[in-house]
Amino acid sequence: MKRIALYHLETLLVIARLGTFHAAAERLGTTQPAISARIREMESQLSIAIFRREGRRMVLTARGRQLVQDCEPLWAQFESVLMRPGEFGGAVGVVRVGSGEIAAASILSGFTAEVESSMPGVTLEVEIDLTAKMLQQLLAGTSDMVFLAGPVAAPGLRTAPVGDVPLAWLAGAKGRARLANGAAPRVWSLPQNSPLHTITRDSLQVRGITAAGFATCNNVRSLIDIVVAGEGVAVLPLTMVGTELARGALQEVWQRPDRRIRFEVAIRSNEPDPVIRELFERASRFVMPPVS
Amino acid sequence: MKRIALYHLETLLVIARLGTFHAAAERLGTTQPAISARIREMESQLSIAIFRREGRRMVLTARGRQLVQDCEPLWAQFESVLMRPGEFGGAVGVVRVGSGEIAAASILSGFTAEVESSMPGVTLEVEIDLTAKMLQQLLAGTSDMVFLAGPVAAPGLRTAPVGDVPLAWLAGAKGRARLANGAAPRVWSLPQNSPLHTITRDSLQVRGITAAGFATCNNVRSLIDIVVAGEGVAVLPLTMVGTELARGALQEVWQRPDRRIRFEVAIRSNEPDPVIRELFERASRFVMPPVS
DNA sequence: CATTATTGATAAGAGATACTTATGAAACGG
């Protein structure tokens, strides 16, 4: 049964359309015995009767008609799937893209939209995780391209800047009340080894602030929720807190840190896949709109 | 490209899942060189690179992953379509069923429902037309089984009764007004050679009625609409005028004809296809609920 | 650092498939 090839299906469909083996042979540029043999092969592989002799011609059995009916859409799909390479010059492939959460919130959707419209043959498999993990996966070959935060310079990596985002010290109502009382701030941030974590620590040091605990959460979205609902204060990217600022759930409490989060796109420097290299080129030319 | 067989797809998918050619070979009960050859064959047929050497293993290219992604559903469909014969003992096939319009309105839907539930592998292609045409198509091999009206006894035909339907002389408002004025009735019916036509003529003769024209329409549904809207009177099957009687658009004007329309199911007596013969058996056991 | 195991490529030969040409048998049409 596994030995049935595409031309078997095609042959069946052409016979069903043209009515005779002979006509099908002509249409398919082969001989009538070849057509007979193909059908015989199908019948034996599937162990069903597809045609039945009737007078001097062959007619489809009920089962055969069922098969034709089933194969018609299958054949169409096959053509679209397997013919795809030649159909236009563009790149075709599935590319596994990793992204840090902040990068995801800031530039990913713009990039994917750009890819969808200008590289229609390319499908993206996006995975969101911490920058550190993204790098691992990229080097291990589990991801093909990653967006990440902060300048990275690992050997065997090729990177390009794609934009940056301003950061701000933000707190919710309870957090601001706590600060107003003169209590030491409960600082929240991403786990160690993340750029946001480093920036937060540095900014605290510059200000000479002693924190009452330095809590972490590995998910920025949750981090925001935590700060909104609790007494914490955090350095957060402005691109991710638009709605919270608008409705007053978060407010800036101190002067903004000098540093912004800088995004880069990275691939392995020896990446051999032309589709991925092309995607990298596009990504480096794609720069996110500036945010202030 | 047409030379790609099912085992090529299967091979690709198994490699994608298991990671190495060797493991795939074991899983598929063959040898590693065979797997290599299959992939090479696919790559040459599609002229794309599916795998790329990386260290001592082969990894999917972006295009290769795309292919895997595309083939996954295709493969599933294939299995369901081609494996169908063995999956259960029941009959499988597409059967072309013809039916006269009245038979269609009276018993067809019950029969199709019965087939759908008790013969899930069978697909019906129903065609509605006049009884005479149904017979032609059956004998010509364009239909496999037909429901038709009136006792037929053509050579090479095997028939069985499946029910009958009472008839009534019906007229719309204008038609009844015309009759009340004592004018000769405008009679409507199906074209000649149809049982309804014959019954209508016979009934008129029995009553000694002279019609003012004997109009025909080859479609019962339209016939009903015509009678409802116009001055006509017609012998119509009660199964098809339920709503018209209920809302008073049609009313019985004379005594009902003695004869009812008797439905039969027919196949070619030498029908070789077991699926069709089985369907015929079921149809003959399936008798429509009596109507009065 | 040497050894061993893993992964896939390659080559050669056997076996299976698929195609072509030539011919035959049955059925249809005039």
Place this chain on the structure above:
DNA sequence: CCGTTTCATAAGTATCTCTTATCAATAATG
């Protein structure tokens, strides 16, 4: 009744596919 159409069959050839055996490269291990 004869020619035509339609498909089956047979024989020969070309092609494809698989298996066995071996090799090269790389990763893992002691």
